[in-house]
Amino acid sequence: xxxxNQKIPSIDGKGIMQGKRAFTDDYSxxxxxxxxxxxxxxxxxxxxDIDVTQAEALDxxxxxxxxxxxxxxxxxxxxxxxxxxxxxxxxxxDEYVRYVGDEVACVAAIDEETALKACALxxxxxxxxxxxxxxxxxxxxxxxIHPETDIHEMFPIGFEPQKNQAASYHMEVGDTEKVxxxxxxxxxxxxxxxxxxxxxxxxxxxxxxIDIHGRLVLYAATQTPFxxxxxxxxxxxxxxxxxxxxxxxVGGGFGGKQGLHGEMLVSLVTLRTGxxxxxxxxxxxxxxxSYTRHPMRIDMAIGAQKNGRxxxxxxxxxxxxxxxxxxxxxxxxxxxxxxxxxxxKVDAVRFHGQVVYTNKVSxxxxxxYGAIQGNFALESMIDMLAKKxxxxxxxxxxxxxxxxxxxxxxxxxxxxxxxxxxxxMETCKLPECISRGKTLINWDAIYxxxxxxxxxxxxxxxxxAMQGSGIPYIDMGAATIKLNDAGFYNLTIGATxxxxxxxxxxxxxxxxxxxxxxxxxxVYSSDTDLTPFxxxxxxxxxxxxxxxxxxxxxLAMIERMYAAAAKALKVHVDTIDFDGETFTSTDKSHISxxxxxxxxxxxxxxxxxxxxxxxxxxxxxxxxxxxxVEIDVDKETGEVDIVHYVSVVDCGVTINPLMARGQVEGxxxxxxxxxxFEEVKYSSKGKMISNDFLSYKIPTCLDVQKMTTEFIDxxxxxGPFGAKSVGEIGIDTPPAALANAISNALNIRINTxxxxxxxxxxxxxxxxxxxxxxxxxx
Amino acid sequence: MxxxxxxxxxxxxxxxxxxxxxxLDVLRKDFNLKGSKEGCGEGECGACAILLDGHIxxxxxxxxxxxxxxSIMTIEGYAKTARFDVLSNSFAEAGxxxxxxxxxxxxxxxxxxxxxxxxxxxxxxRIGISxxxxxxxxxNMIVKAIQSAxxxxxxxx
Numbered sequence: 033x034x035x036x037n038q039k040i041p042s043i044d045g046k047g048i049m050q051g052k053r054a055f056t057d058d059y060s061x062x063x064x065x066x067x068x069x070x071x072x073x074x075x076x077x078x079x080x081d082i083d084v085t086q087a088e089a090l091d092x093x094x095x096x097x098x099x100x101x102x103x104x105x106x107x108x109x110x111x112x113x114x115x116x117x118x119x120x121x122x123x124x125x126d127e128y129v130r131y132v133g134d135e136v137a138c139v140a141a142i143d144e145e146t147a148l149k150a151c152a153l154x155x156x157x158x159x160x161x162x163x164x165x166x167x168x169x170x171x172x173x174x175x176x177i178h179p180e181t182d183i184h185e186m187f188p189i190g191f192e193p194q195k196n197q198a199a200s201y202h203m204e205v206g207d208t209e210k211v212x213x214x215x216x217x218x219x220x221x222x223x224x225x226x227x228x229x230x231x232x233x234x235x236x237x238x239x240x241x242i243d244i245h246g247r248l249v250l251y252a253a254t255q256t257p258f259x260x261x262x263x264x265x266x267x268x269x270x271x272x273x274x275x276x277x278x279x280x281x282v283g284g285g286f287g288g289k290q291g292l293h294g295e296m297l298v299s300l301v302t303l304r305t306g307x308x309x310x311x312x313x314x315x316x317x318x319x320x321x322s323y324t325r326h327p328m329r330i331d332m333a334i335g336a337q338k339n340g341r342x343x344x345x346x347x348x349x350x351x352x353x354x355x356x357x358x359x360x361x362x363x364x365x366x367x368x369x370x371x372x373x374x375x376x377k378v379d380a381v382r383f384h385g386q387v388v389y390t391n392k393v394s395x396x397x398x399x400x401y402g403a404i405q406g407n408f409a410l411e412s413m414i415d416m417l418a419k420k421x422x423x424x425x426x427x428x429x430x431x432x433x434x435x436x437x438x439x440x441x442x443x444x445x446x447x448x449x450x451x452x453x454x455x456x457m458e459t460c461k462l463p464e465c466i467s468r469g470k471t472l473i474n475w476d477a478i479y480x481x482x483x484x485x486x487x488x489x490x491x492x493x494x495x496x497a498m499q500g501s502g503i504p505y506i507d508m509g510a511a512t513i514k515l516n517d518a519g520f521y522n523l524t525i526g527a528t529x530x531x532x533x534x535x536x537x538x539x540x541x542x543x544x545x546x547x548x549x550x551x552x553x554x555v556y557s558s559d560t561d562l563t564p565f566x567x568x569x570x571x572x573x574x575x576x577x578x579x580x581x582x583x584x585x586x587l588a589m590i591e592r593m594y595a596a597a598a599k600a601l602k603v604h605v606d607t608i609d610f611d612g613e614t615f616t617s618t619d620k621s622h623i624s625x626x627x628x629x630x631x632x633x634x635x636x637x638x639x640x641x642x643x644x645x646x647x648x649x650x651x652x653x654x655x656x657x658x659x660x661v662e663i664d665v666d667k668e669t670g671e672v673d674i675v676h677y678v679s680v681v682d683c684g685v686t687i688n689p690l691m692a693r694g695q696v697e698g699x700x701x702x703x704x705x706x707x708x709f710e711e712v713k714y715s716s717k718g719k720m721i722s723n724d725f726l727s728y729k730i731p732t733c734l735d736v737q738k739m740t741t742e743f744i745d746x747x748x749x750x751g752p753f754g755a756k757s758v759g760e761i762g763i764d765t766p767p768a769a770l771a772n773a774i775s776n777a778l779n780i781r782i783n784t785x786x787x788x789x790x791x792x793x794x795x796x797x798x799x800x801x802x803x804x805x806x807x808x809x810x
Numbered sequence: 811m812x813x814x815x816x817x818x819x820x821x822x823x824x825x826x827x828x829x830x831x832x833x834l835d836v837l838r839k840d841f842n843l844k845g846s847k848e849g850c851g852e853g854e855c856g857a858c859a860i861l862l863d864g865h866i867x868x869x870x871x872x873x874x875x876x877x878x879x880x881s882i883m884t885i886e887g888y889a890k891t892a893r894f895d896v897l898s899n900s901f902a903e904a905g906x907x908x909x910x911x912x913x914x915x916x917x918x919x920x921x922x923x924x925x926x927x928x929x930x931x932x933x934x935x936r937i938g939i940s941x942x943x944x945x946x947x948x949x950n951m952i953v954k955a956i957q958s959a960x961x962x963x964x965x966x967x
Binding site for chain 2: 039041042045048049050051052053054060117230231232233234281283314347493530561589639691693694698699700701702724725728730731732733734735738739
């Protein structure tokens with residue numbers, strides 16, 4: 033292959049490096065109204081009175097919006113396909129505010145200073161209500177966070193707002209209780225995972241104007257331009273054909289830009305005033321008023337035989353969706369559906385639980401989407417089981433894990449809020465990933481630990497993981513290819529490049545299929561007027577789903593070109609061969625692509641050759657990986673150095689090995705942030721206290737010393753050129769791998785993320801205390 | 811209002827404006843230079859970094875008054891130099907650019923580092939760019955890019 037599987041730099045990287053206009057705010061209209069939001073100081077309150085007279089009277093203020101003058105129609109900001117598996121529980125503005133930072137009112141003014149001044153002049157009277165801040169007491173709490181009656185679910189998801197329940201689910205294969213009871217050993221533990229902030233470097237940004245046709249045109253930093261168009265149309269009652277959404281370059285999303293943020297209010301401002309308007313979240317708003325990862329409590333039990341055979345896994349999860357139910361059901365389900373099939377030889381498996389509302393910022397989609405939470409629990413449990421059975425943790429995995437050609441009943445049972453899709457693992461190179469990773473991390477020399485002096489211990493830990501490649505029978509991606517004169521192509525795709533490089537890898541797939549070079553494929557993406565549909569950048573869809581659409585589309589284009597060449601050469605199409613540059617018939621007559629394209633553009637048999645193809649998965653082949661961490665831990669201070677992280681990944685053929693590596697390494701470090709120190713924290717009154725980069729630390733380049741990332745030879749037949757997706761898989765292993773390494777080093781087990789040095793020290797202290805006590809008894 | 815004179819990308823500029831305005835806003839709005847980005851607005855992320863008299867500085871925390879009679883280089887000016895060519899080629903080939911919001915600041919941080927230390931070690935590179943946050947790459951590929959630029963650009967710094 034000449035283009036696919038090559039390390040081609042991103043097609044727009046150079047322009048970005050030169051600082052050219054590329055991102056959403058770079059495209060705001062000069063003189064745009066500045067839109068600012070007055071946000072709730074209370075975790076839960078009812079607005080009993082709101083007086084905007086003074087704000088409206090301020091010079092330079094063009095519009096003030098409150099719940100009294102905006103449409104009231106429940107919707108979800110989740111940014112999913114339709115009908116959404118998330119409850120419609122949000123209003124543009126509401127008389128209730130449900131977390132500190134929730135929207136109270138909105139001001140559009142000629143500049144930021146005026147807008148902020150006007151926000152301060154809005155006189156709000158609140159009836160402050162008792163908030164629910166602890167998700168473990170939220171269910172059937174006396175405070176009902178969504179008492180309103182005009183909210184609903186789109187199909188049954190277990191939505192019971194009167195009990196503070198956004199969703200619930202139960203599934204079981206076999207008789208879990210019985211199999212656990214009959215097992216030689218049963219281990220049961222609870223795990224807590226925290227809220228993690230996306231902390232993408234570009235804040236949420238949107239701007240709007242009315243075009244010459246009277247249509248609303250949005251530039252938005254979004255992962256889902258087509259969903260944004262539909263949701264605005266539905267919630268604001270604007271005919272969908274009157275809306276155009278353009279996604280320019282996006283500065284990172286990680287799921288945080290799958291959901292809507294300022295789109296609704298900025299659209300309303302421009303529709304009402306006729307003036308261009310823009311909103312850029314402050315960093316504080318990004319932290320306090322966008323989304324986080326769903327915090328969870330995971331109660332897990334595993335039953336096994338003494339020889340290491342795992343008989344049953346029981347997983348109960350309580351998930352915290354915060355004030356609104358974006359992705360409540362589906363993130364929670366993925367914590368089972370993309371985790372539990374790893375050990376598919378069980379006689380019984382159960383997954384059940386509920387998702388509850390609390391008065392905290394909404395949780396939403398976040399890279400890993402539940403799988404990182406579930407993986408932390410399951411892969412910690414596997415090491416704990418190995419210890420209990422006195423078995424090698426890697427051998428225990430190898431004995432029980434899913435292998436190529438195998439399946440799990442879970443695939444068929446659990447889908448995207450609905451039933452799933454049965455599938456066999458056509459590719460699963462977990463054994464190879466583990467064996468290569470063991471070598472790269474120098475496992476046998478270090479495991480379980482080595483004293484290295486100065487109170488420091490070196491140890492290793494590992495975990496395996498799986499993810500998916502899009503949502504079968506739901507996610508659709510489409511592509512259009514146009515042949516131009518002089519023989520170059522336009523590739524238009526709805527797919528959403530948010531920095532992961534989809535524009536580049538989709539151009540590679542087109543160029544490889546068309547047997548041309550990447551400079552002859554001009555990419556334009558994510559414009560609801562000009563590009564075909566795509567669900568957007570989420571669920572590890574783009575490489576597999578849109579990639580297949582591009583591949584199909586390019587094949588269709590070749591067929592059209594063959595027909596045009598046959599006409600030009602006056603031969604039967606079956607006699608022609610094409611090498612990417614020239615069509616040659618068996619009778620030796622030939623025409624170059626350049627001449628053919630010029631001919632059909634300007635002189636004879638004129639026609640515009642355009643093909644459009646779309647694709648939706650009929651399965652979701654999981655990428656797999658093994659992650660290994662080498663740490664040095666100080667047993668006096670609890671300080672952990674990440675010395676080396678090894679990732680060995682099976683994502684099929686990498687369309688672009690450079691970019692695939694970038695996806696994995698970026699995700700590893702984001703996962704290590706979650707494993708080690710990232711945590712969204714609140715005061716006792718529900719005010720977020722980790723609301724800037726000082727109080728919410730994300731990894732810098734000093735936090736990880738060395739990473740080694742390799743891709744195992746693998747070819748997924750159903751994927752474009754053998755590829756599976758790779759956007760999320762990297763984030764799943766760090767929490768469990770780190771917890772396991774710490775256990776190997778210090779013989780302590782930490783089941784609550786993040787695993788900070790303070791927690792390590794406290795746990796060691798507790799252990800020593802117990803140890804002393806034990807000694808005393810003896 | 812105050813008259814402020816400074817060199818911007820090699821050209822002398824005189825503007826009359828509120829001296830408390832942030833340099834970042836003046837660059838983006840008055841000079842239409844969109845290469846400097848606002849990531850946090852509080853000097854923590856480095857997306858708005860520029861070179862002030864050759865030193866990496868966050869333009870979101872710089873009131874315009876403090877650049878009077880000083881020299882500013884933004885990514886747009888730096889992009890015209892031979893050093894940029896070396897750095898940007900290395901960044902491209904190493905896969906060091908993902909979403910790209912941090913990249914102009916990261917490249918200027920690399921310039922500031924290489925200017926002081928043309929042959930930095932891995933650890934020195936990590937310290938040199940530790941004031942610039944990137945959420946996409948995991949940094950490994952950025953460190954490799956700067957290493958490779960230092961090698962290729964020998965003599966340029």
